[in-house]
Amino acid sequence: MSDIARRLNISRATVSYVLNERPGEIISEATRERVLQTARELGYRPNRAAQVLAGRRSNIVELCIHSFSPAFYSQVLQAFELEIGPTDYQLHTVTARHWTQSDWENVDRGWPTDGIIAFDANLSDEAVASLRRHQVALVATGVYPRTDTDHVSVDLYEATKNAVEHLLGKKRRVAYLTPRPANAADKDPRYPAYRNAMLAAGQPEEVILAIDGSQFGDRPAISNIMRHYIREHGCPEAIFCFNDEFSVAALVALRDQKIRVPEDVLLLGCDGIHETAYHLPALSTIQYPYAAVAQWAWEFLQQRIENPESPLQSAVLAPKLLLRASSGD
């Protein structure tokens, strides 16, 4: 910038003004032209670090997501990309799988972004409070609503209950295939929903535990567990799966044992990853509202960026049951 100023014998401020298209301050068209021209000639490239240090917005938002796989997460990424890509903002993505609470408290230190989207992150109240104190624009997403930050949540309870009820409408022995032990510590709404639906139907619970080490989604491991389970306990008449990874893994296990879906057993998963549509039979699932989550989150974040003091907002979205062949529909 000084180079331009020096070359043109004007001050750096003037240059800054025209380069920033400052509204109000009107620079003579002639000077403007000359500055722009010279900037081009000299190959001027603004230095973002300096701009930000001097108080400018970065026009970058950061999406912190558990990881880039399994497919659920890539679909989330894509939804945000579709939402934010067309705006002035650049979307940066970072994986947060191994983050500690202190990482979260310092999330704004990675780069001075204008805002942070914490997708399904395990954010402690303290971390949120700390970020709020530091005026970091933050919107979180997750299964449970929270009131200490802008938040969009997806309530799986109803959809899961509907799903299990739907299965119960056709079969009696409905199992739940999950990576999470079915105890009180499991705060995920899927288990309570399953449990309550079964209770209401007067049927005993049947939880198939498939802890697979890799958080979610080691399909071969899950398939193996399913195979063993079926050999020992026989096959349930219907299986509600924690998510579509489990559902596909179960499908593979059943295939291997010549158990037909949906003739012998119904299958219903959760998340609505693309792949479910292409299996044979097509897999029923609970369709996660990817686009809507991205929309609301981005909406809230923009408002928070524009107006840091505005009241907190939150949205609760309800996913829909997507019935296909695997549940006999």
Added chain:
Amino acid sequence: MSDIARRLNISRATVSYVLNERPGEIISEATRERVLQTARELGYRPNRAAQVLAGRRSNIVELCIHSFSPAFYSQVLQAFELEIGPTDYQLHTVTARHWTQSDWENVDRGWPTDGIIAFDANLSDEAVASLRRHQVALVATGVYPRTDTDHVSVDLYEATKNAVEHLLGKKRRVAYLTPRPANAADKDPRYPAYRNAMLAAGQPEEVILAIDGSQFGDRPAISNIMRHYIREHGCPEAIFCFNDEFSVAALVALRDQKIRVPEDVLLLGCDGIHETAYHLPALSTIQYPYAAVAQWAWEFLQQRIENPESPLQSAVLAPKLLLRASSGD
């Protein structure tokens, strides 16, 4: 930092020294302790923009990738995440689908990162030259080797030729399903490889063109085109597909028409996305060396960051044929 210094009645430089664990400059253990302590009390958080402006490294590398979907790209992301995640560096990800050459020339302006990985990007020679001039550490990946930047390429030619030859070993009428018109302008090695294999076998080419609008991967559209094609031209005995998206789409179309894979037609795709393993039949494919690409790219980038003047490096990787049930293996 000034706060800490003021509180302790020492200079900001001293604080900076201990906070940076400056090697060599030895600060008295007492001062060190006091500074660290006070920093903690005051909740000191370094300002990255300032650090970078003052000449520090950001410890961030940016991966510029076409988009977050289809699955091929998520697997690429994951490979890089696996490679770079455990290091001191943070991996930032940005989608470059709509970037122009000028976006590329200014890629380092997004944030002052230490280095850039351009994955399968359409980088003009000028853009590369410009980045080089600006001392931006850049490693590119792609199908073709290039000599103007650090580069890792995956050579599909051999693998494709092997694939087609493999199919020709079992059937005569081998088609190529692709989104790219088979003309000279198609610089992708898949078509030439297919063509040459067919020529060598004395078989006529059969190119099924499935331009689907969405660059690659609109599965329903591709399936439709396949259905029409088969109705009009009958079904080839074997199909080599541009990538696994096409392969899955073809599988669906064939299923609909009660054409059996592999009994009636062999199918072989490209990329080795996870999903191929779970279809019935399991889909044969050319396995892209995700991990190796990430490793080499990261290796080159690190060296470039450490030593901007070191000679350019490049690596050429060969993907392997992964034969499964869909090609009758």
Added chain:
DNA sequence: TTGAAAGCGCTAACAG
């Protein structure tokens, strides 16, 4: 071992 001071490149009052 510590402190003073000069930037890094840019923004934004404020005063002409």
Added chain:
DNA sequence: CTGTTAGCGCTTTCAA
């Protein structure tokens, strides 16, 4: 309309 100036928060050379 344009120039002067004071930072933004940190690093680093040079002296002490």
